[in-house]
Amino acid sequence: xxxxxxxxxxxxxxRLSRVLDPAERREFAFVMLADVLDALSRTRGVxxxxxxxxxxxDRDGDALELSxxGDALELSxxxxxxxxxxxxxxxxxxxxxxxxxxVAVVMADLALATPTALRRLFASDADVVLAPGxxxxxxxxxxxxxxxxxxxxxxxxxxxxxxxAAVDATVSVVDSNxxxxxxxxxxxxxxxxxxxxxxxxxxxxxxGFVLEADDDGGVHAVRRDx
Amino acid sequence: xxxxxxxxxxxxxxRLSRVLDPAERREFAFVMLADVLDALSRTRGVxxxxxxxxxxxDRDGDALELSxxGDALELSxxxxxxxxxxxxxxxxxxxxxxxxxxVAVVMADLALATPTALRRLFASDADVVLAPGxxxxxxxxxxxxxxxxxxxxxxxxxxxxxxxAAVDATVSVVDSNxxxxxxxxxxxxxxxxxxxxxxxxxxxxxxGFVLEADDDGGVHAVRRDx
Numbered sequence: 001x002x003x004x005x006x007x008x009x010x011x012x013x014x015r016l017s018r019v020l021d022p023a024e025r026r027e028f029a030f031v032m033l034a035d036v037l038d039a040l041s042r043t044r045g046v047x048x049x050x051x052x053x054x055x056x057x058d059r060d061g062d063a064l065e066l067s068x069x070g071d072a073l074e075l076s077x078x079x080x081x082x083x084x085x086x087x088x089x090x091x092x093x094x095x096x097x098x099x100x101x102x103v104a105v106v107m108a109d110l111a112l113a114t115p116t117a118l119r120r121l122f123a124s125d126a127d128v129v130l131a132p133g134x135x136x137x138x139x140x141x142x143x144x145x146x147x148x149x150x151x152x153x154x155x156x157x158x159x160x161x162x163x164x165a166a167v168d169a170t171v172s173v174v175d176s177n178x179x180x181x182x183x184x185x186x187x188x189x190x191x192x193x194x195x196x197x198x199x200x201x202x203x204x205x206x207x208g209f210v211l212e213a214d215d216d217g218g219v220h221a222v223r224r225d226x
Numbered sequence: 227x228x229x230x231x232x233x234x235x236x237x238x239x240x241r242l243s244r245v246l247d248p249a250e251r252r253e254f255a256f257v258m259l260a261d262v263l264d265a266l267s268r269t270r271g272v273x274x275x276x277x278x279x280x281x282x283x284d285r286d287g288d289a290l291e292l293s294x295x296g297d298a299l300e301l302s303x304x305x306x307x308x309x310x311x312x313x314x315x316x317x318x319x320x321x322x323x324x325x326x327x328x329v330a331v332v333m334a335d336l337a338l339a340t341p342t343a344l345r346r347l348f349a350s351d352a353d354v355v356l357a358p359g360x361x362x363x364x365x366x367x368x369x370x371x372x373x374x375x376x377x378x379x380x381x382x383x384x385x386x387x388x389x390x391a392a393v394d395a396t397v398s399v400v401d402s403n404x405x406x407x408x409x410x411x412x413x414x415x416x417x418x419x420x421x422x423x424x425x426x427x428x429x430x431x432x433x434g435f436v437l438e439a440d441d442d443g444g445v446h447a448v449r450r451d452x
Contacts, residue, residue, distance in 0.1 A: 116401070132421065134360075135443075135444060135445050136437065137445075153443075154445060155420060155437050155445045158420050158437065175343055175403050176403055177358060177405075177406035178401050180403035184443075187361070190362050190381075191360070194383055194384050195358065213381055216241075217410075219381045
């Protein structure tokens, strides 16, 4: 299986603009990518992934570095990076078309991903394995059928299930809250604080984010500025 | 194990007021309860649950009926109902204190619950088994430790994990998106339409709800009035 982690380093996580400034959003996106790569590296039987990036990532010596002004966040020098500046859907479909091997696509913002959760994605031998994301997205998938293609626009989980059926591919769905939790909106940060055990949770705590309950049964990540 | 499903028939699901009128919210809450009870009844090795209701449910003959004006929704006559008009936390803690048996507490708004997902809750033999919900809640749990008590206010998943540790109870967490998806807010309805296979999904479709994507990557349940 080839493992691909799509990543966009340019103005990432724009829906977090209300709580993080642009440099922070770049850092946070990078930290979540590091968590996903770390979880994959500890998942039994899964080969080293390729980061499919929309732009070059800065490399400093053997490592990928976050940004000039940021903390010394580094990706292992073992990480392969392929640059494709097109939107997600055509970039991933080119990967699917370019190989006869199974391809796994794991999103870079799954800050709660663990080897145990990822193992369930790779354990199924269905033609198409889907891990749904919130907001009816598709957070991770494995495609073994040569004719299956992705379409990440809109309700992609529903579309991917239909696309698999259209090519007579068998489908398995991974029922994981960790894989379902992509981090796009301010409300998602509470999940990272509550359930995360990696660099992204640490990063939020270092920036002053804590869990706070409101009077209406809601729980939010709020920032206590130092 | 004793299985308890807390339910509030009085002005339920108030955060859905923007999209459902009061009578519709009562119906929808009842339909989700029916789905949860149905999924439990099909889960191997799980005894018949008791509905822990904050108010009497109308009974018509042998069945529980939805409402005078509503559709003929009925709960099986086999369903036991206990009425306790106190808030959720003390009502559940009284159940925990009243028995030496393990107690499972499964929320009534888990419209995506399936026997496969519920089976994972009951399969663990930890002292405390927690299925987290979105917004850092606790959507289902099994308590086998005599000193464990619940507190559903605020970030209950974090609090329950700490409460289990405080009484030296072993903890297991069920990583299920289906159990994590409680239906409280308009945004949750899209998940029911995409992933639900029960009465709640049918009920939404019958009322004209369909999935619609916006230009910002969001997917919503919107109502097409006839």
